[in-house]
Amino acid sequence: MKKQIAVILGDGIGPEVTQQSIKILDAIAKQYNHEFTYEYCLMGADAIDKTGSPLPDETLTTCLASDAILFGAIGHPKYDNDPTAKVRPEQGLLKLRKSLQLFANIRPVNTYTSLQHLSPLKAKNLEGVDFIIYRELTGGIYFGKKETSADGQSATDDCTYSIPEIERIAHLAFQHAQKRRKKLTLVDKANVLETSRLWRKVVQDLSSQYADVAVDYMFVDNAAMQIIVNPKQFDVVLTENMFGDIISDEASVISGSLGLLPSASVGSSVALFEPIHGSYPQAAGKDIANPIGSILSAAMLLDHFGLTVEADLVRSGVEWTLQHGFVSKDIDPINCYSTSAIGDLIRDFTENKLPTDINNNIRLSQSTII
Ligand SMILES: NC(=O)C1=CN([C@@H]2O[C@H](COP(=O)(O)OP(=O)(O)OC[C@H]3O[C@@H](n4cnc5c(N)ncnc54)[C@H](O)[C@@H]3O)[C@@H](O)[C@H]2O)C=CC1
Numbered sequence: 001m002k003k004q005i006a007v008i009l010g011d012g013i014g015p016e017v018t019q020q021s022i023k024i025l026d027a028i029a030k031q032y033n034h035e036f037t038y039e040y041c042l043m044g045a046d047a048i049d050k051t052g053s054p055l056p057d058e059t060l061t062t063c064l065a066s067d068a069i070l071f072g073a074i075g076h077p078k079y080d081n082d083p084t085a086k087v088r089p090e091q092g093l094l095k096l097r098k099s100l101q102l103f104a105n106i107r108p109v110n111t112y113t114s115l116q117h118l119s120p121l122k123a124k125n126l127e128g129v130d131f132i133i134y135r136e137l138t139g140g141i142y143f144g145k146k147e148t149s150a151d152g153q154s155a156t157d158d159c160t161y162s163i164p165e166i167e168r169i170a171h172l173a174f175q176h177a178q179k180r181r182k183k184l185t186l187v188d189k190a191n192v193l194e195t196s197r198l199w200r201k202v203v204q205d206l207s208s209q210y211a212d213v214a215v216d217y218m219f220v221d222n223a224a225m226q227i228i229v230n231p232k233q234f235d236v237v238l239t240e241n242m243f244g245d246i247i248s249d250e251a252s253v254i255s256g257s258l259g260l261l262p263s264a265s266v267g268s269s270v271a272l273f274e275p276i277h278g279s280y281p282q283a284a285g286k287d288i289a290n291p292i293g294s295i296l297s298a299a300m301l302l303d304h305f306g307l308t309v310e311a312d313l314v315r316s317g318v319e320w321t322l323q324h325g326f327v328s329k330d331i332d333p334i335n336c337y338s339t340s341a342i343g344d345l346i347r348d349f350t351e352n353k354l355p356t357d358i359n360n361n362i363r364l365s366q367s368t369i370i
């Protein structure tokens with residue numbers, strides 16, 4: 001299979017985690033006789049520095065001409081710490097999502113036996129946690145009209161949703177629930193927000209088309225608590241943009257780290273694959289970030305190409321490293337391995353070439369642990 005992949009390394013840890021995914025994709029391509037070519041594109045703070053724009057036109061053109069997009073992360077403290085900055089890295093990401101109509105962001109959450117000790121949950125509540133968050137990605141408050149009053153004394157962010165915007169992601173979530181445990185939970189704030197009441201109405205109306213799916217409605221404040229105390233109750237969680245952003249970072253705590261969770265963003269054209277975390281600037285260039293969110297996103301990309309055997313092999317490699325304690329600093333601050341060492345191990349696993357003298361060769365020296 002021949003595929004062109006647009007790669008956006010981005011800022012902070014974006015490049016170093018994405019490079020691990022690329023070396024694994026290369027190993028998979030070699031082994032299974034595929035041809036993956038990569039077109040590197042700029043976005044975020046890196047793009048602002050080089051071109052003045054957070055999303056240069058060429059990036060959009062290349063993404064549209066590609067079979068999939070692999071994305072790291074964007075964001076830089078010089079913008080985070082300057083609330084008056086007019087051009088911001090995040091504008092590039094939001095514009096990319098909107099331009100490509102990537103309206104559904106799919107974020108799977110599961111647990112690993114070897115990481116259960118990291119979770120705040122009791123073991124009995126963790127076993128078998130497996131749910132998927134469908135986060136709406138191109139509407140809501142992130143895309144509403146933004147305004148600061150002339151005197152600078154007040155600011156506004158509008159939140160708007162239309163029925164078609166809700167319906168298109170709801171159909172995907174219902175269809176996914178049908179293939180799983182047949183339960184869909186709509187997370188909203190329908191006791192307060194007009195947009196949430198529209199979400200409830202649309203989901204209620206659509207539910208008759210999916211009679212085999214049990215639908216549950218939960219307010220987001222309660223959901224934030226239920227995710228921690230009883231995550232097993234969830235199968236497919238459907239929610240709007242900002243709520244999905246927040247509850248998915250929260251849900252990563254169940255797995256063990258924000259660095260573990262992948263995502264796929266799909267819409268009407270090319271799909272994009274990215275870890276759910278941001279650019280984690282404190283770790284940039286230190287080779288300490290967890291690459292697994294990115295690597296599992298690459299596995300979702302392989303699934304998207306229909307390469308499920310290859311995707312499962314990558315996931316097995318991830319599980320193998322976790323089971324054998326080859327983990328990054330966020331998982332074990334003392335006995336930890338570098339970003340690139342974990343990438344190498346997962347690549348070697350996929351090639352059936354695991355090193356025999358692992359402990360001597362790739363254990364980080366104490367001096368590299370910060
Ligand atoms: N999709 C994207 O590109 C996103 C970009 N951002 C941007 O990233 C920048 C930093 O934002 P933060 O709120 O600090 O979120 P963040 O996700 O970058 O980091 C939050 C914390 O999560 C942990 N973490 C995140 N990724 C990790 C990894 N791979 N390995 C180990 N630990 C990891 C670290 O403890 C870190 O301090 C900001 O500029 C923000 O706008 C934030 C979220 C998503």
Ligand SMILES: CC(C)CC(=O)C(=O)O
Pocket residue numbers: 090093094142245276
């Ligand atoms: C620019 C932000 C909306 C990025 C983010 O937090 C995310 O997509 O998870």
Ligand SMILES: [Mg+2]
Pocket residue numbers: 245246249276
């Ligand atoms: Mg987020």
